[in-house]
Amino acid sequence: ELKVEQNPLFLSMQEGKNYTIYCNYSTTSDRLYWYRQDPGKSLESLFVLLSNGAVKQEGRLMASLDTKARLSTLHITAAVHDLSATYFCAVGWGGGADGLTFGKGTHLIIQP
Amino acid sequence: DAGVIQSPRHEVTEMGQEVTLRCKPISGHDYLFWYRQTMMRGLELLIYFNNNVPIDDSGMPEDRFSAKMPNASFSTLKIQPSEPRDSAVYFCASSLTPPGGTDTQYFGPGTRLTVL
Numbered sequence: 001e002l003k004v005e006q007n008p009l010f011l012s013m014q015e016g017k018n019y020t021i022y023c024n025y026s027t028t029s030d031r032l033y034w035y036r037q038d039p040g041k042s043l044e045s046l047f048v049l050l051s052n053g054a055v056k057q058e059g060r061l062m063a064s065l066d067t068k069a070r071l072s073t074l075h076i077t078a079a080v081h082d083l084s085a086t087y088f089c090a091v092g093w094g095g096g097a098d099g100l101t102f103g104k105g106t107h108l109i110i111q112p
Numbered sequence: 113d114a115g116v117i118q119s120p121r122h123e124v125t126e127m128g129q130e131v132t133l134r135c136k137p138i139s140g141h142d143y144l145f146w147y148r149q150t151m152m153r154g155l156e157l158l159i160y161f162n163n164n165v166p167i168d169d170s171g172m173p174e175d176r177f178s179a180k181m182p183n184a185s186f187s188t189l190k191i192q193p194s195e196p197r198d199s200a201v202y203f204c205a206s207s208l209t210p211p212g213g214t215d216t217q218y219f220g221p222g223t224r225l226t227v228l
Contacts (some may be wrong), residue, residue, distance in 0.1 A: 031212050035219075042203065043155075045216040047182045088155065092212020099168075100211035 001094045002027050006103035014080055014111055021106045023072040023089035027035045030063045031092030032072045037105070043088065046074075061105045118204050118221035124226045130192040133223045136185055137206030144190050146219060147203040155203075160211060161187065191211055194227045201225070 003026040013019050023032070034046040047056045049065040049072060056063050060083065062075045072089055086105045091101050117136040125131055137144045145160040158170040164181045172179070176195070181187040191198055201222045208215040 029212075031214075033216055042221050043205075043219040045218065048214070050214060050215050100157065100217070104154045 001089060002029070002099070002101045004089060004090055004091050004101050004103040006106050007089075008106060009104060012109045012111065013076075013079055015080055018029060018078065019076050019110070021074040021076075021087055021089075023074070023091075023103055025070050025072075025091045025101075027066070028070075029091050029093050030065070030067045032063075032079070033090040033092070034063050034072075034074055035088045035090065037088065038085050066110050071081045076108075081112055084108055084110045094101075113191050113223050116204055116206050116218055117209070118202075118220035118223050120223060121221060121228075124228065127192055127195055128193040129196075130190065131194045131227075133189040133225070135187045135189070135204030135220060137187070137204070138218055139185070140218075141206035141208055141218070143207040143210060143217075144181060144187050145205040145207070145211070146178060146187070147205065147219075148200045149203060149222075150200045158189070162210065174212075178197045191225075194225075195223050196227045199225055 005024045007022050030051055032049040035043040036046050037043045047063040052067040054065045060077045065072045086107045088102050088105045090100050090102045119134045142163050146158040147155055149155045158171045159179045160167055161181045179189045201224050203222045204215040204220040207217045
């Protein structure tokens with residue numbers, strides 16, 4: 001069974017700071033997805049990473065994938081309050097046709 | 113495109129009643145997914161369809177839950193009879209590819225179900 005672990009699960013930080021959310025997974029996969037969920041809202045797709053070494057950036061968020069380490073990171077640069085949300089990673093398994101397992105989410109609060 | 117559409121957005125019912133949740137996927141998406149989200153268990157995949165055919169229902173918690181997709185633009189998730197532990201947010205999502213494929217999943221706004 002594929003296990004996906006995110007850490008930290010809760011993070012409070014100040015505006016202007018940098019931080020990284022980590023997503024570790026237990027079996028071989030080269031398909032990694034990041035989502036954002038605002039309180040009481042749906043999940044919004046942020047990034048799709050489909051190969052080792054993939055890096056994608058959108059605004060103050062940058063995601064990367066290291067399939068050998070079974071690790072993806074979501075890096076936040078110069079955080080702003082609007083980035084407060086819960087961030088989920090999800091890992092595809094079975095060669096891209098069998099399943100998707102979500103982490104428990106990282107609840108991020110950015111304080112002015 | 114309007115995105116994935118779900119109804120109702122909120123549902124409050126009493127234990128033992130039948131509940132039906134509805135979903136319209138994004139046009140052209142061959143895959144439709146039903147998820148349940150709770151604080152305790154996080155986001156769980158209940159079932160998914162490919163071209164209207166159920167592919168994996170291993171996440172359906174028990175026989176009280178059933179899902180159908182009579183055509184490419186409509187799916188239902190039914191709980192009969194409902195129990196308080198079914199209280200959760202139920203999301204429908206659709207995608208061009210299977211789970212773990214090259215396309216992301218697009219989530220609907222969710223149905224918040226409360227069973228009293």
